[in-house]
Amino acid sequence: xxxxxxxLWANSFVSWMSTHLAALFLVISGIIKGADSVFNTLxxxxxxxxxxxxxxxxxLAVRGWSSAVATIMGGLLIQNMSLWxxxxxxxxxxxxxxxxxxxxxxxxxxxAGQTERARTVIRPILDFMQTMPPFVYLIxxxxxxxxxxxxxxxxxxxxAVPPVIRLTELGLRQVPSELVEAGEAFGATTGQLLVKIKxxxxxPSILAGVNQTIMLALSMVVIAGMxxxxxxxxxxxxGISTLDAGLGFTGGLAVxxxxxxxxxxxxxxxxxxxxxxxxxxxxxxxxxxNTF
Amino acid sequence: MSAxxxxxxxxxxxxSPREASRALFMIGEGVARNLIRERTGCLVAVENVSxxxxxxxxxxLMGLSGSGKSTFLRCLNGIVNPTSGAVTIxxxxxxxxERGQLIGxxxxxxxxxxxxxxxxxxxxxxxxxxxxxxxxxxxxxxxEPAVMDALDRVGLKAWANSYPHELSGGMQQRVGxxxxxxxxxxVLLMDEPFSALDPLIRREMQDELLRLQRELGRSIVFVTHDxxxxxxxxxxxxxxxxxxxxxxxxSEEILSNPADQYVAQFVEDIDRSRALNxxxxxxxxxxxxxxxxxxxxxxxxxxxxxxxxxxxERDNRLLGILRVxxxxxxxxxxxxxxxxxxxxxVLTASPDDAVVEVARGVATEKVPAAVxxxxxxxxxxxxxxxIVATIxxxxxGDGDSSTSGGDS
Numbered sequence: 197x198x199x200x201x202x203x204l205w206a207n208s209f210v211s212w213m214s215t216h217l218a219a220l221f222l223v224i225s226g227i228i229k230g231a232d233s234v235f236n237t238l239x240x241x242x243x244x245x246x247x248x249x250x251x252x253x254x255x256l257a258v259r260g261w262s263s264a265v266a267t268i269m270g271g272l273l274i275q276n277m278s279l280w281x282x283x284x285x286x287x288x289x290x291x292x293x294x295x296x297x298x299x300x301x302x303x304x305x306x307x308a309g310q311t312e313r314a315r316t317v318i319r320p321i322l323d324f325m326q327t328m329p330p331f332v333y334l335i336x337x338x339x340x341x342x343x344x345x346x347x348x349x350x351x352x353x354x355x356a357v358p359p360v361i362r363l364t365e366l367g368l369r370q371v372p373s374e375l376v377e378a379g380e381a382f383g384a385t386t387g388q389l390l391v392k393i394k395x396x397x398x399x400p401s402i403l404a405g406v407n408q409t410i411m412l413a414l415s416m417v418v419i420a421g422m423x424x425x426x427x428x429x430x431x432x433x434x435g436i437s438t439l440d441a442g443l444g445f446t447g448g449l450a451v452x453x454x455x456x457x458x459x460x461x462x463x464x465x466x467x468x469x470x471x472x473x474x475x476x477x478x479x480x481x482x483x484x485x486n487t488f
Numbered sequence: 489m490s491a492x493x494x495x496x497x498x499x500x501x502x503x504s505p506r507e508a509s510r511a512l513f514m515i516g517e518g519v520a521r522n523l524i525r526e527r528t529g530c531l532v533a534v535e536n537v538s539x540x541x542x543x544x545x546x547x548x549l550m551g552l553s554g555s556g557k558s559t560f561l562r563c564l565n566g567i568v569n570p571t572s573g574a575v576t577i578x579x580x581x582x583x584x585x586e587r588g589q590l591i592g593x594x595x596x597x598x599x600x601x602x603x604x605x606x607x608x609x610x611x612x613x614x615x616x617x618x619x620x621x622x623x624x625x626x627x628x629x630x631x632e633p634a635v636m637d638a639l640d641r642v643g644l645k646a647w648a649n650s651y652p653h654e655l656s657g658g659m660q661q662r663v664g665x666x667x668x669x670x671x672x673x674x675v676l677l678m679d680e681p682f683s684a685l686d687p688l689i690r691r692e693m694q695d696e697l698l699r700l701q702r703e704l705g706r707s708i709v710f711v712t713h714d715x716x717x718x719x720x721x722x723x724x725x726x727x728x729x730x731x732x733x734x735x736x737x738x739s740e741e742i743l744s745n746p747a748d749q750y751v752a753q754f755v756e757d758i759d760r761s762r763a764l765n766x767x768x769x770x771x772x773x774x775x776x777x778x779x780x781x782x783x784x785x786x787x788x789x790x791x792x793x794x795x796x797x798x799x800x801e802r803d804n805r806l807l808g809i810l811r812v813x814x815x816x817x818x819x820x821x822x823x824x825x826x827x828x829x830x831x832x833x834v835l836t837a838s839p840d841d842a843v844v845e846v847a848r849g850v851a852t853e854k855v856p857a858a859v860x861x862x863x864x865x866x867x868x869x870x871x872x873x874x875i876v877a878t879i880x881x882x883x884x885g886d887g888d889s890s891t892s893g894g895d896s
Binding site: 372377378380382397 | 592600602603605606609
């Protein structure tokens, strides 16, 4: 039986894209670079005390005193491990790719939730994206954008966008039929139904999607350290390549602290689930999680 | 009065378009519903229903679950698009392909109340009640008067700033009702609006609806599975079974003359003393004129075999009751008119009073009740015999006139 040249096809598809869509990638690259550098400037260049104060204030506002205290302790620990700057550049990458994922994912989710056809097109693509091992995305990302932050953001975007699409769609489809009927019965247009009835009802689900997308973005950004994204992924990678268990552990610990912080700050949005465990699972490291 | 809702041969088949048209053909051939389901996989929800609802009428659609009544109701505002047949609202025939027309029609003429209330949980009572007007593009300031008027009518003005979850079920449905009233649309579609409520609250809401209907005179199609509710509320009742309309009529017509075995079974369990009202079971009063002489009055009473009779003015206004013994005594004293002999303490009832309400008085006072309208005009009388005959399910209408009045 002759072998199907799937690997060959994939190769020629990727090389076709990198030659013919070079202009597009250049534009995307510019946008990503711009956004990332803005956040980098904000987070990395600002004094760590100022940044920590902001994080503590957010924790205080979103969850209360005990969270604020835990944030101070976690922040001091990261600073103490001399990983503050590295952590901030990882945060910049997470926020950059998270924003892109949400900006694309929520509208796609709305589209999928509104029409049957969009749903049948988007669904298998999402299944593909979610089950493909995340490392695989790194290869075309490098081919399109070479090394650095830009391919990292691109690969992270691809990896992190599915949950927000799925949960936005789910939220729209779960709106009680009586509410939709009520809107229709009073003469609402399709747009009014969406804005006045469906989206407000779907908000908790959409926000749960936001939480999960951000958590996935964090896990992927760490993996993207392998393609020179820097940040904590770089630290962990260095620990692996020099067999320095201590360095690997400190990098991993900083990731855990940041993951817990991001999860707690965003889960309140939609009462979303705990994604810490999956983040840790992806990192293939299992230090004990401290719950705040 | 003219028909504001007109449904002609409305059929709704759920299923893929190709199979549905096959099912439609099979309906035409007279194939049974479950056989169609077996062969095409299609559900025939509504089968060839034609009916018209007059302006200002409260029409009740009654049927068990799965009888297609809710689906038919949704055909009336186009939420469900009939597979065949036509629906005309206020002279405009619904066309699902013209979305603009459908939306305009819903905004202007139609409104709906839902079983589970269908309130938006993230909006206050005021914003829920104003939803229909908001959809029409009215600003919150423009809709305020209509919204507050509607909330006032259902007694929830004080709750305008509360959220639905802060209200009881009955109050939530009042909000649903206010939302429907606020748009001022002439047609109100109500899909089992009180079925989710406790029995006591349900009765309260039924009375409230009847009061609102007297005030506003909307055209209402009310869906229910409760025949008692249907009999209490409906000017006319349509009974649906397996998608088809099996009988349309007033509650009296349906009770006394069920169209088939199915309706008869329904009617068997009905509490007739509540379902029927005094106006439905009253008989001719055989009233005496106040200007009559006592001798003539006694002669009339002998003719019909009654021991007492109601006395009216020439314009039929009720004056009171004359007992035969007083009339006989008066003949001896040579009185020339019965006017002075009338006992003006009489038991009266409105034609809308349920039989059970009239029965209480007739049973304790041992006299027939005079059924009068708002101008005190005598419409008829209800005797103990009429009440017993009604409750025991005997045929209605004028009983044999030899039975004597309330003292039997």
